[in-house]
Amino acid sequence: MGSASHLGYFSDRKGKTPNHLPKGVFFGLAGLIAFTAGAIVFGQVTGLGVVKQELGAPVSIRDLMITRNASGHVVVTDAATREDIALYAPEAGGFVSGSLRAFERMRQVSNVPFDAPYRLIKWESSAVSLSDTGTGERIFLDAFGRDNAAAFEALLAPQGGNSQ
Incomplete structure (x- = not known):
């Protein structure tokens, strides 16, 4: 050929x-x-036309353990005191339990224990972020809407979020 x-x-x-x-x-x-x-x-x-987000310093920080028990309830526990601060029924807890599913998946892929704490931070700019101390992932909850960020922001209060 x-x-x-x-x-x-x-x-x-x-x-x-x-x-x-x-x-x-x-x-x-x-x-x-x-x-x-x-x-x-x-x-x-x-600096014209450039959008910069200044977070400032953290105003409030709380380490939380967010787990799902055998009955499907989402349990939010203060990592420092080991006190339960919120309990969400399987059909309740909307954004908190939905976020847990996403973080559980990231932890499963990264081989991180499910009981490692999360770090919830409210910043001077009023932004709220949730960090996974096990994987290093951080999400800014305001990106999901003010009401969804408020669901987590309530967990920063001493009494915790809405239990049900």
């Missing part, structure tokens, strides 16, 4: 000009890339 040049394709292409990107499209793409790079540099130098 001969080389690819003997199969007919290359011999048919002899004397024909190769397909090129049109000059207008090329210069348009180059201009778009230059504009984008310039806008990024301008924003970083001047």
Whole structure:
């Protein structure tokens, strides 16, 4: 069997000009890339158009153990005192129990014990974050809506969240 040049394709292409990107499209793409790079540099130098979130210092911190018992109830326990601060029935607890499912999955993948504490933090900016001390993951709960963040923020109070 001969080389690819003997199969007919290359011999048919002899004397024909190769397909090129049109000059207008090329210069348009180059201009778009230059504009984008310039806008990024301008924003970083001047601070205009750049959105920065300043969290400030932590206002309140609480380490929690959030577990699911055999009956499906979600139990929230203060990690320092080992006191139960909230109990959510299987059909209740909405965002708290839903978040636990996501964290349980991350812990399972990372081979982290399910009883490792979570760190709940309220920041000066009024943002609320939940960190998994076992995996190092942190989520800012305000991204899920103010009501969902408030469900966790209630766990920072001495009496804990709504029990049921």
